[in-house]
Amino acid sequence: MPKVPTDDPNIYEVFAQSGQSTGLNHVGSLVSPRPEFAWHLAKETYGRRDDLVNLWVTRRADLIVSEPADRGLLAAKTRMPHRQPGFPTARRRDRSSAPVASADPQADRAVADDPAGHRRPDDEATTARRDLGAARGPELSDLWLALADDLFVLGNRLGAHITDYIDLEEALAVGSIGQEAVAHAGTILLLCGFDQAAVDAWFFDRRHEQWQVSRALERVLDWPSLVAGGLLIAAAVTVLADETLGLEPGAAHLPPIAAIRQEQQVHLEHWRRLAQALTTWPETAAEFGLVHARVTEYGGDLFGAVPQGIASGALPTGPAPVAQLHERLAALIEQDGVPTSRLPASPQQRAVGRGGSALAESLNRGRSVRDGYAAGVFR
Amino acid sequence: MTAPLTPDQLADVVAGVSDPEIEVGLRDLGVLRSVSRADGRVQVHLAPTRLACPAQGEIARRVRSALAEAAPDEDIDIVWERGAWQPTAVTANGRQALRDGGYRVAGSTPRCPYCGGDDVARAGSFGGAVCKVPFDCRGCGSPFDVIGTAGCHALLPYPTDRPGRSG
Numbered sequence: 001m002p003k004v005p006t007d008d009p010n011i012y013e014v015f016a017q018s019g020q021s022t023g024l025n026h027v028g029s030l031v032s033p034r035p036e037f038a039w040h041l042a043k044e045t046y047g048r049r050d051d052l053v054n055l056w057v058t059r060r061a062d063l064i065v066s067e068p069a070d071r072g073l074l075a076a077k078t079r080m081p082h083r084q085p086g087f088p089t090a091r092r093r094d095r096s097s098a099p100v101a102s103a104d105p106q107a108d109r110a111v112a113d114d115p116a117g118h119r120r121p122d123d124e125a126t127t128a129r130r131d132l133g134a135a136r137g138p139e140l141s142d143l144w145l146a147l148a149d150d151l152f153v154l155g156n157r158l159g160a161h162i163t164d165y166i167d168l169e170e171a172l173a174v175g176s177i178g179q180e181a182v183a184h185a186g187t188i189l190l191l192c193g194f195d196q197a198a199v200d201a202w203f204f205d206r207r208h209e210q211w212q213v214s215r216a217l218e219r220v221l222d223w224p225s226l227v228a229g230g231l232l233i234a235a236a237v238t239v240l241a242d243e244t245l246g247l248e249p250g251a252a253h254l255p256p257i258a259a260i261r262q263e264q265q266v267h268l269e270h271w272r273r274l275a276q277a278l279t280t281w282p283e284t285a286a287e288f289g290l291v292h293a294r295v296t297e298y299g300g301d302l303f304g305a306v307p308q309g310i311a312s313g314a315l316p317t318g319p320a321p322v323a324q325l326h327e328r329l330a331a332l333i334e335q336d337g338v339p340t341s342r343l344p345a346s347p348q349q350r351a352v353g354r355g356g357s358a359l360a361e362s363l364n365r366g367r368s369v370r371d372g373y374a375a376g377v378f379r
Numbered sequence: 380m381t382a383p384l385t386p387d388q389l390a391d392v393v394a395g396v397s398d399p400e401i402e403v404g405l406r407d408l409g410v411l412r413s414v415s416r417a418d419g420r421v422q423v424h425l426a427p428t429r430l431a432c433p434a435q436g437e438i439a440r441r442v443r444s445a446l447a448e449a450a451p452d453e454d455i456d457i458v459w460e461r462g463a464w465q466p467t468a469v470t471a472n473g474r475q476a477l478r479d480g481g482y483r484v485a486g487s488t489p490r491c492p493y494c495g496g497d498d499v500a501r502a503g504s505f506g507g508a509v510c511k512v513p514f515d516c517r518g519c520g521s522p523f524d525v526i527g528t529a530g531c532h533a534l535l536p537y538p539t540d541r542p543g544r545s546g
Contacts, residue, residue, distance in 0.1 A: 092520055169503045176431075176505040183431030187461055255462030259430050266504055 002066050002073075009061055014042040017054035024054055035059070082168040137319045138305040140247075141192055141312035143240055146212045146305035146350055148185040150233050152203055153213050153355065155181030156362035157220045158230070177230065177267045184237070184260050191253050193313030204366055209353035212306060215298035218356030224288045227278060228295035231271035235332045236302040237264045239325055244316065253314040268332075276337040293342045300344035302329060306352055322347050384450050386421075390414040392449040393423055399437045400508070403476040409468025410438065412460055420454040421446065426464035428510040428526065435459065466527040477526060483514075485527025491516035492523050499523075 010031050017024045027046045032038035039057045047055060066074060138146075158178030162171060189199045220229040241261035245254060278288040303325045326347040333341050384392075393414060394406035405411040405425070412424040423442055427435050439457045446455050466486035469477070474484055478492045490497050496518030506513040511524035 088522075092515060092522075169505070172503065172507060173505040176509050179433070179509055180429070180431040183429075187430050190461070255460070256430065257462070259462030263430065270504060 002064050002070060004061060005063060005065050006060050009059060011060040012038040012042070012057050013060050013063065014046055015054075015056040015058075016042075016046050016052050018050045018052055020053060024056065029060065137322065138303075138307045139312055139317060140240075140244060140320045141310065141315045141317070142305040142307045143303055143320050143322075143325070144188045144244075144315060145192060145308060145310060146214070147233070147237055147240060147302070148188040149211050149213050149355075150217055150302070151181040151185040151188075151237070153217050153358050153362050154220065154226075154230060154233050155179070155183075155185065156365065157217075157226060157358055160361070160365065161223070161226065173270055177270065180263050180267070181233075184264070187256050187260060191256060191314045193311055204363075204370060208355065208359065208363065211355050211359055212308075212350045212352050213355035213359050214302050215351060215354070215356075216295045216302065217358050218298065218354065219294075220358045221361070222291075224278060224284065224291040225295060227271055227274045228288070228292045230267065231275055232295060232299045232302065232329075232333060234264045234268035234271055236299075236329055237261070238268060239328045239332060240303075242328075243321070243325060247316045251314075251316070253316075272335060272338075276335070279338050289339045292339050296333065296341035296343045299329075299341075300326070300346075300348040301350045302326075302347075304347045304349040306350055383453070386414045386416055389421055389423075389446065389450060389453075392445055393442055396438070396441045396445045399434045399441070401477065401480050401482065403473050403480070405438070405442070407470045407473030407476060409464055409466075409470070409473065412463065420456055421450070422456045422458055424458045424460055426460045426462075426468070428464050430461055431509045433509075469526075481521075481523050482511075483523060483525045485512075485525050489514055489525055491518060491521060493521045494519035 010033060011029060012032055012035075013029050014027050015024045016027045030038065030041055030045060032041050039055065042057050043052070043055060046052075155178045158174050158181065162175050162178065185203070186199050189202055190196075194202065214233075216232050217229050220226050238261055241257050241264065244257050245261065248254075275288070275292070278284045303320070303322045323346065326343075330341065330343045333343065390406070390411065390413070393411050394404050396405050397403060398405065398408055398410070401408075408428075410425050410428070412426050414424070415422050423446070425438065425442070442457060443455055446453065466484050469484045477484060481492050483489050483492055488497060489499050491499055491514075494516060496516055498517040499514045500517060502513040502515045502522065504512065506524050508524075510526055512527070513522060514525055515522050
């Protein structure tokens with residue numbers, strides 16, 4: 001830490017300016033028993049050969065100086081290394097010397113191993129219907145609508161975090177994933193037969209009590225929660241998209257659902273890599289372990305949508321095989337290098353009208369932005 | 380009194396509308412799917428490159444204003460066909476225009492649009508826009524973007540990818 005370098009009152013530091021074009025420079029130090037002699041001694045010692053313009057003398061005991069260990073404190077603070085000159089060149093050099101970034105064996109393997117939609121044999125379908133018991137089980141569209149709530153909240157939370165990254169790549173990823181999560185939420189509603197105005201009303205005018213956000217997202221305000229929550233939601237959307245795609249090959253809902261699935265798979269891979277990294281680093285392992293346990297424990301309600309009596313639109317009708325979807329989700333979120341998930345053995349029902357601080361924050365931000373604009377900017 | 384424009388003529392008008400971000404026509408970019416008439420209304424079918432494409436509003440506005448000028452009396456509906464866009468829908472003209480702008484289209488071996496070299500490496504999964512995947516050319520050092528579905532590994536043959544999965 002910076003400190004007063006000495007308590008000896010007889011040591012003086014001398015600063016001299018030898019011409020108008022130069023600045024005042026530190027030229028040396030001297031020892032003088034009395035302050036009024038110090039200036040004259042300095043003039044004789046340091047101003048003997050050259051004309052001086054300025055001569056300042058001060059007690060060393062009156063200074064506060066840095067130490068060699070203060071390099072860190074003295075470094076210029078910037079949160080944006082990509083704005084520094086030389087950043088692109090340095091990055092290109094680092095990239096070129098590193099193994100090819102695109103040869104991401106994990107991503108390739110995940111895609112290669114991915115079955116082209118879990119097509120469900122018919123006998124399994126009937127088992128699933130029997131498992132549901134009561135005829136009041138949620139339909140596929142109910143599950144999609146509930147996941148749309150999750151995607152909307154997740155996208156908003158990611159949007160709120162977008163400025164916090166030192167790493168440009170991570171900022172781009174979070175921006176893209178957040179943007180796409182919100183777009184997917186809207187696309188799901190359009191598939192359910194909403195028009196654009198109804199989509200906006202659903203997200204921005206619906207009362208807090210009508211939302212069904214998963215408990216897993218209740219507290220996605222910090223970064224580890226976003227990683228764990230993002231992973232879980234991306235996995236759930238992938239599972240539900242696979243199910244939907246397998247039901248009616250060739251149906252009109254296929255291209256949007258296929259696009260959602262494809263885009264969410266990229267998100268899933270991204271969150272997986274981050275979850276692995278957070279588990280590996282000793283600084284984050286303990287915190288991420290706790291958060292991951294909480295988020296997965298609460299994630300049991302992802303397929304536990306409460307039916308809302310909304311027409312299924314272009315989506316297939318019929319009760320959803322909730323238990324099976326839940327099992328597939330549990331299998332999909334297990335991975336090496338990440339703590340074992342605490343997903344409950346059977347699906348839980350969603351709580352209506354909760355959503356925690358994550359939902360409240362998302363709604364407040366969205367509404368305040370919309371209120372601030374002139375009528376007609378948002379339809 | 381002139382005869383109303385045929386759907387083909389209207390489609391040519393829409394084809395002349397350019398993308399808000401890159402100087403390329405909507406037909407060349409594969410975004411314009413079709414123009415038809417239904418119940419006396421003109422229906423323009425467009426496909427966004429990504430579900431989250433933020434330019435959808437601006438594209439719709441440009442299409443409407445171009446059609447309002449060419450055919451002032453028509454009622455226009457814009458139908459977004461989400462998820463319908465494919466890299467293969469980009470025309471040869473479109474590919475050339477994108478190359479001139481420093482872009483490549485997914486679905487073929489990625490080559491640097493500046494030097495033509497194929498010693499390129501993917502620089503990440505997410506680019507500056509949701510439809511772009513960043514690449515670096517190791518030959519000339521230029522960064523460039525590949526336009527296409529970022530997540531579509533099957534359509535983006537990376538240099539180290541196994542052969543036979545592209546297309």
